[in-house]
Amino acid sequence: MPLVLTALPGFPLVQPGANLPELIWGALLQADVDLQNGDILVIAQKIISKAEGRIVHLSQVEPSKEACELATSCEKDPRLVEWVLRESHSVLRIRPGTIIVEHRLGFVCANAGIDHSNVSPPPGGSGQLDPEGWLLLLPVDPDASAAAIRRDLEECSGKRLGVLIIDSHGRAWRLGTVGTTIGLSGLPGLVDLRGEPDLFNYKLRITQVGVADELAGFPYPMREAALGELLRPRDQDLFR
Amino acid sequence: MPLVLTALPGFPLVQPGANLPELIWGALLQADVDLQNGDILVIAQKIISKAEGRIVHLSQVEPSKEACELATSCEKDPRLVEWVLRESHSVLRIRPGTIIVEHRLGFVCANAGIDHSNVSPPPGGSGQLDPEGWLLLLPVDPDASAAAIRRDLEECSGKRLGVLIIDSHGRAWRLGTVGTTIGLSGLPGLVDLRGEPDLFNYKLRITQVGVADELAGFPYPMREAALGELLRPRDQDLFR
Numbered sequence: 001m002p003l004v005l006t007a008l009p010g011f012p013l014v015q016p017g018a019n020l021p022e023l024i025w026g027a028l029l030q031a032d033v034d035l036q037n038g039d040i041l042v043i044a045q046k047i048i049s050k051a052e053g054r055i056v057h058l059s060q061v062e063p064s065k066e067a068c069e070l071a072t073s074c075e076k077d078p079r080l081v082e083w084v085l086r087e088s089h090s091v092l093r094i095r096p097g098t099i100i101v102e103h104r105l106g107f108v109c110a111n112a113g114i115d116h117s118n119v120s121p122p123p124g125g126s127g128q129l130d131p132e133g134w135l136l137l138l139p140v141d142p143d144a145s146a147a148a149i150r151r152d153l154e155e156c157s158g159k160r161l162g163v164l165i166i167d168s169h170g171r172a173w174r175l176g177t178v179g180t181t182i183g184l185s186g187l188p189g190l191v192d193l194r195g196e197p198d199l200f201n202y203k204l205r206i207t208q209v210g211v212a213d214e215l216a217g218f219p220y221p222m223r224e225a226a227l228g229e230l231l232r233p234r235d236q237d238l239f240r
Numbered sequence: 241m242p243l244v245l246t247a248l249p250g251f252p253l254v255q256p257g258a259n260l261p262e263l264i265w266g267a268l269l270q271a272d273v274d275l276q277n278g279d280i281l282v283i284a285q286k287i288i289s290k291a292e293g294r295i296v297h298l299s300q301v302e303p304s305k306e307a308c309e310l311a312t313s314c315e316k317d318p319r320l321v322e323w324v325l326r327e328s329h330s331v332l333r334i335r336p337g338t339i340i341v342e343h344r345l346g347f348v349c350a351n352a353g354i355d356h357s358n359v360s361p362p363p364g365g366s367g368q369l370d371p372e373g374w375l376l377l378l379p380v381d382p383d384a385s386a387a388a389i390r391r392d393l394e395e396c397s398g399k400r401l402g403v404l405i406i407d408s409h410g411r412a413w414r415l416g417t418v419g420t421t422i423g424l425s426g427l428p429g430l431v432d433l434r435g436e437p438d439l440f441n442y443k444l445r446i447t448q449v450g451v452a453d454e455l456a457g458f459p460y461p462m463r464e465a466a467l468g469e470l471l472r473p474r475d476q477d478l479f480r
Contacts, residue, residue: 003246108412209418
């Protein structure tokens with residue numbers, strides 16, 4: 001059976017406090033998409049963050065000494081660096097334009113996933129603040145956000161669904177961003193093929209597939225899962 | 241328009257010397273798939289390597305001193321390590337079970353992409369050799385393989401096609417393998433959105449999308465490209 005990826009056209013701009021499951025359900029109806037058991041909704045982190053009001057302003061923090069020092073190395077606004085540090089466990093690498101951190105959510109990414117683009121001032125949040133100074137932080141708990149959206153949409157549809165929240169991440173060694181899972185509910189993050197026989201009865205020894213990170217690998221049987229299973233444990237990590 | 245991913249069922253086992261475009265064309269007819277302009281064929285590296293006869297045996301090399309030393313560190317057969325070194329520019333990291341190398345093709349991967357699973361002895365290649373000792377190397381020039389397959393299938397179909405050759409790669413920081421492009425023809429590896437305005441007229445400054453690595457990002461306009469555009473130049477690489 002083919003895997004079909006369908007975009008939802010005309011999705012509205014999302015404001016803080018928006019009821020996302022309601023907006024998604026409306027867009028599904030509008031697009032005449034009839035959800036089936038096993039369907040997976042892939043949602044951009046940005047609209048989750050917006051709905052959850054994760055919009056902050058550069059002027060809302062006082063940069064620490066560490067932030068000021070890092071800001072010099074990476075040639076960024078010290079207040080932005082302060083926000084990056086507040087969203088991170090540790091700094092892995094730094095160079096002009098980029099800080100690679102371990103995000104407080106456990107994954108490694110650039111600039112703590114803080115976004116400048118497609119961010120408009122929150123309603124009533126403009127005032128005298130520099131309109132260019134608004135930032136969008138990642139959701140507080142993307143696994144929980146995914147679970148909540150899934151629950152509501154399963155209730156609307158009466159179907160068993162999966163929800164993936166993805167962000168665009170850069171990668172070591174390769175150019176170009178790729179969609180990367182930062183939260184999930186109802187579908188596996190990894191599928192473990194270890195121990196399965198290959199075509200010639202040779203036992204597969206390594207193959208765990210990062211299915212949530214490569215939707216092209218679907219469909220796989222649905223099950224409970226969370227982001228944690230996709231994160232490489234520190235003691236197995238060669239690149240820190 | 242939705243993106244539809246279709247598997248070709250019943251694809252035959254591929255032997256050295258096989259005419260892959262012919263096999264693919266036959267499987268397309270069998271599956272009643274009518275190729276359209278802009279369709280992309282995503283082909284596993286393994287069948288390219290098999291068709292190109294990239295099957296070697298552990299006993300066909302004499303391990304060097306370096307290979308023997310590395311073999312102790314990574315707890316692998318020194319002859320396998322010798323094959324890994326012959327396929328690589330340099331060794332980045334080593335630990336029991338894994339050697340991370342820069343492959344001679346330029347990308348970073350584990351064990352030079354050499355495969356043990358789903359490898360059967362080549363016809364007439366068995367003899368007294370240990371049947372467990374066969375290895376499959378990556379194609380000599382996957383961009384060229386992709387271009388040749390594309391040319392033949394465009395001729396059969398009369399349509400403008402893209403061809404991606406993918407392998408399963410592990411990644412820094414995250415568990416699970418993901419399909420990763422090692423050769424391409426007729427479609428972009430990267431799509432550059434830098435300079436495009438966002439929804440609020442804020443100019444995007446960073447976004448280059450690794451579209452060939454995330455087929456979910458398609459469709460994009462077709463154009464000529466090669467693997468090189470997906471590889472992070474050494475002087476921009478933070479993780480070596």
